[in-house]
Amino acid sequence: MTDFPTAPSPHELEHGDQLTPRFDANGLIAAVASHADTGEMLMLAWMNAEALARTLETGEAHYFSRSRGELWHKGATSGQIQQVVEVRVDCDQDAVWLKVRPQGDGGACHTGARSCFYRVVENGALVARP
Amino acid sequence: MTDFPTAPSPHELEHGDQLTPRFDANGLIAAVASHADTGEMLMLAWMNAEALARTLETGEAHYFSRSRGELWHKGATSGQIQQVVEVRVDCDQDAVWLKVRPQGDGGACHTGARSCFYRVVENGALVARP
Numbered sequence: 001m002t003d004f005p006t007a008p009s010p011h012e013l014e015h016g017d018q019l020t021p022r023f024d025a026n027g028l029i030a031a032v033a034s035h036a037d038t039g040e041m042l043m044l045a046w047m048n049a050e051a052l053a054r055t056l057e058t059g060e061a062h063y064f065s066r067s068r069g070e071l072w073h074k075g076a077t078s079g080q081i082q083q084v085v086e087v088r089v090d091c092d093q094d095a096v097w098l099k100v101r102p103q104g105d106g107g108a109c110h111t112g113a114r115s116c117f118y119r120v121v122e123n124g125a126l127v128a129r130p
Numbered sequence: 131m132t133d134f135p136t137a138p139s140p141h142e143l144e145h146g147d148q149l150t151p152r153f154d155a156n157g158l159i160a161a162v163a164s165h166a167d168t169g170e171m172l173m174l175a176w177m178n179a180e181a182l183a184r185t186l187e188t189g190e191a192h193y194f195s196r197s198r199g200e201l202w203h204k205g206a207t208s209g210q211i212q213q214v215v216e217v218r219v220d221c222d223q224d225a226v227w228l229k230v231r232p233q234g235d236g237g238a239c240h241t242g243a244r245s246c247f248y249r250v251v252e253n254g255a256l257v258a259r260p
Contacts, residue, residue: 014241017256030174032162039169041218044160044225056251088171089256090246091239095174097247109221111144116220117227121186126147126219 002053007093014091021052022094028064029094033108036085036099042108043116045072047096059084061098079104132183137223144221151182152224158194159224163238166215166229172238173246175202177226189214191228209234 007013007020021029028046035042045063047055050071054062061082065072075081082100089096102108109116119126137143137150151159158176165172175193177185180201184192191212195202205211212230219226232238239246249256 030160087251088247117218121217
């Protein structure tokens with residue numbers, strides 16, 4: 001398990017050059033992935049310290065599966081490996097944004113949809129939309 | 131506090147037309163906001179049921195501030211009101227994606243940056259990038 005340092009001050013957290021992710025009480029941060037070429041939002045998942053470290057080391061997206069309670073190398077079984085083009089953190093370093101290129105069938109969702117966000121809320125109901 | 135229904139089955143959760151958000155143990159779901167016109171990722175925050183309901187009712191983004199422990203009408207003090215153009219949910223309905231038009235100075239981040247994701251991870255360090 002890789003340890004990340006803690007920011008020495010709120011100012012450093014928001015403006016410093018040190019990666020000091022703030023994991024929550026469960027040891028997780030939110031991670032959103034978009035397509036590096038099209039900008040399409042693909043999925044939102046969680047990372048623990050190990051998942052973030054592996055992602056940075058390997059250049060392939062790793063998440064933490066909350067349902068399975070284990071490290072999740074995205075695409076290891078589905079083929080939907082996500083090659084990471086860029087990793088960003090937000091102001092208070094409790095979220096990361098990955099720009100990725102999905103391999104395999106090019107999708108990111110286990111349902112077969114290209115993006116997990118395939119439904120729009122309209123008048124309180126969900127409508128499937130590209 | 132608005133109640134949302136629970137999906138009657140895993141199939142309905144993923145393929146149905148009913149909005150059945152799955153809030154976590156703290157009553158929250160993750161919400162990511164991108165700019166409706168440029169596609170730029172702006173911020174990632176959390177919503178409780180009330181925040182989601184208010185967002186859908188008013189067409190302006192409401193979140194739940196974990197640090198303050200209260201409903202947060204984005205922009206109420208900063209002027210950075212987010213007019214909501216579209217709301218999407220992900221496959222298992224534990225995340226929402228808002229496409230928004232930020233008002234006021236056009237930004238989304240309390241630091242003054244347009245997006246909260248103003249730093250890229252490069253060789254383990256953070257670098258500010260547009």
